[in-house]
Amino acid sequence: MEVVALNQISPDQVVIWSWEFITLNVTILYTWLVMAILVTGSWLVTRRISSEIHVSRWQHFLEVVISVIRGEIREMTKKGADDYVPLVGTLFLFICVSNVLVIVPGFVAPTSSMTTTAALAACVFIAVPYYGISRNGIFHYVKEYFQPTFIFFPFHVMGELSRTLALTVRLFGNIMSHEKVIGILLAVTPFLFPVVMQILGLLIGVIQAYIFAILSMVYIASALSAEEEERADVKKEGSPA
């Protein structure tokens, strides 16, 4: 069952339904599907949430997922993780679910379209100054762009833009390339070898979701950390020791 043909580079080109200027393509449809799975799944589990000793197995599952995500984030920021779990955890879960569901026949990963990954990277692009300003104030955040001298301002801006582009293209390229590789292998060596590649694809999908979340956390942490070091320096100079 092939939804996206081999010579179509993006599932955006497969339009299912259109009315006037509104078009519904495969990417939007499967994004909605992944969103629905995540929302209804967590709603069903957290509907009967309990703090007893005996909890349901699905609550156990969600608790394990959340605690792993919080542990990873806490290791990176070295302090509280609760501010960042909503954004980074959602990014991870969305990308992970949409990458893993690829094994379902007929499913097209929304992350194999550049529009989806660009939207996710734009979330990170906006979140970095949001967390930076809300933690350190707008003056200190903007001052970071002029470190060490004002000449470096365009390079800082270029760095922000290019890492957003890198986030976009990395996820898109990995997932899209894997679909194309499986499509080509199906034509060359059918039946057994594509299955092995599908299993490899599951691994790659989870790793890419992990990398996307970790990298966005690194970028957010980089906007936070500079001020902390400065404070530490001031404290060191001020202390009599």
Added chain:
Amino acid sequence: MDSVSIVAMASIIGAGLAMGIGSIGPGLGMGQAIAQALAAIAQQPDERNSLTRTLFVGLAMIESIAIYCFVISMILIFANPFWSHVIK
């Protein structure tokens, strides 16, 4: 040779060259990074978690170069912007 076949030939050869030359550097770099990380993990198994995380982030950075080459070769083959100039 008309312009259509010149564009087609240049696109296909360019895609192959982009993929072939472009994956040499990331391949060498990833090999070095993994070798160093393995040596570090073998010396300090306690630091395995942070080493692995840093390794994955670094590998993603290196790999993105090869991914750029791949995306460009896919664009050249499947979504070539120069076709519209040639085919009227």
